[in-house]
Amino acid sequence: MGAADAQRVSLGIHIRRIMPAKQRACSTRTPGATYSVTNLTPTGTVVHYNPITKQEEEHALEWFVNCPPIEIDPSDIGISDVGIYTLPRPGDLIIYDLWDVVGGCYYEYFPEFWEEGLLKGFSRKANNAQFELLAKGSEHNFVHSRGLLDDYDVLFDNRVGVKLCPQGHKHHDENEKVDFCVSLLWEAMGPSKEFGRQFNFSAAPLPGEDWPEYIFPAAHYPKGYNPVWRFAKMMSLPITDLEVIYDPIGGAHEKAMDLIKNSKTDIPYTLMEE
Numbered sequence: 001m002g003a004a005d006a007q008r009v010s011l012g013i014h015i016r017r018i019m020p021a022k023q024r025a026c027s028t029r030t031p032g033a034t035y036s037v038t039n040l041t042p043t044g045t046v047v048h049y050n051p052i053t054k055q056e057e058e059h060a061l062e063w064f065v066n067c068p069p070i071e072i073d074p075s076d077i078g079i080s081d082v083g084i085y086t087l088p089r090p091g092d093l094i095i096y097d098l099w100d101v102v103g104g105c106y107y108e109y110f111p112e113f114w115e116e117g118l119l120k121g122f123s124r125k126a127n128n129a130q131f132e133l134l135a136k137g138s139e140h141n142f143v144h145s146r147g148l149l150d151d152y153d154v155l156f157d158n159r160v161g162v163k164l165c166p167q168g169h170k171h172h173d174e175n176e177k178v179d180f181c182v183s184l185l186w187e188a189m190g191p192s193k194e195f196g197r198q199f200n201f202s203a204a205p206l207p208g209e210d211w212p213e214y215i216f217p218a219a220h221y222p223k224g225y226n227p228v229w230r231f232a233k234m235m236s237l238p239i240t241d242l243e244v245i246y247d248p249i250g251g252a253h254e255k256a257m258d259l260i261k262n263s264k265t266d267i268p269y270t271l272m273e274e
Contacts, residue, residue, distance in 0.1 A: 029123065029125075029272075029274060030245060031246065031247035031248070031252065032244075032252025032253050032255075032256055033125050033127055033244070033256070034126050034129070034242055034243070034244050035124060035125055035242070035243045036126040036239050037239070037241040037242065037243050038121060038122040038123075038239065040061065041058075044061055045059060045060050046058070046059055046237070046240065048240060049137050049238070050137065051095055051135075051136070052093070061117075062166035062167065064235050065167060065234065065235045066232070066235055067166055068179045068180040068181065068182070069147045069180065069232035069233060070233040072232060072233050073231060074231055077099070079101055081101040081102075081103050083128050084100050084125070084126045084127075084129050085098065085099040085100075086129050086133050086134065089139075095138060096130070096135075096138060097140065098124075098129055098140045098141065099141045100124055100142055101144075101145075101231075102142055102234075104144075104145050107144070108146070109146055109185065109188075110144045110146060110147060110182075110234055111185055111186050111216070111218060112203070113144070115201075115203075116203070116214070122140070122237055123243065124140065127256075131242070131259065131260050131263035131265045132263040134239065134263075135267065138238075138239050139236040139238055139239065140236070140238075141236045142233070142234050142235050144231070144234050145229060145231050146185070147229075147232025147233070148180055148230040148232040149184070149188060149228065151225075152177070152180045152181075154225055155187055155222070155225075156175040156176075156184070157175075160197060164183060165183050166182055166183065167182075186219065187220075187221065188227060189218045189221075191225075192221065192222060192225075193220060197220045197222065198217070199218060199220070200218070201216050201217075202214075202215050203215070239267055241268050242260055243269070243270050244257050244260070244270070244272065245272055245274055246271055246272060257271060
């Protein structure tokens with residue numbers, strides 16, 4: 001991990017509470033289901049296999065972010081916000097990746113999904129994935145409906161500065177308006193209020209809890225600004241593990257484990273009791 005990566009590990013949410021990994025905005029993990037997982041080290045990095053160099057590498061989570069995001073029409077590649085899709089990666093490598101449209105009903109803005117992942121790692125239900133096509137080096141691509149903004153010059157002109165460019169692009173941090181920066185999404189989280197733009201976003205408390213699960217600095221978009229959002233691919237995370245959730249009542253985990261085993265994938269898989 002380089003110095004730039006190490007510096008960016010320190011960026012992120014300001015309050016982190018230790019919570020059960022199964023508790024997420026999109027629901028708890030389902031007994032008997034299989035999840036595509038990107039696990040983080042204690043310092044927030046990801047250790048993964050690079051299919052090009054054929055070696056293990058370690059990078060800060062920010063290293064995997066697309067900045068600027070890559071505009072995409074989900075219907076062009078046959079994906080939607082229902083389910084996970086296994087598609088071949090463009091290029092010379094014979095490798096397949098997962099594609100996933102993050103549901104806006106749970107994560108209205110991409111920063112909510114990102115900040116939760118910083119706290120808990122990333123875990124997405126993947127029952128319909130084609131495990132026989134996945135291998136070490138396969139990635140999980142995340143698409144969000146609010147991934148890009150058309151008129152981003154206004155955001156650069158009125159930048160609050162709650163977050164630096166995750167890729168460390170100098171022209172982004174110096175507001176040169178060459179292209180869109182992911183960090184601007186932290187400053188476009190809803191219309192401005194009377195009391196000003198900057199605020200602390202508070203995730204809803206877990207059931208039985210009084211305090212927010214996590215808090216991070218954010219900002220509303222400038223007064224009078226009318227956002228035009230576009231779908232975009234936000235990041236491509238390595239699939240470090242497949243996790244099957246133990247089902248003590250119906251025993252559905254047994255079929256799920258057999259399915260992965262018989263697929264011959266070389267991605268590590270684990271039975272998890274939660």
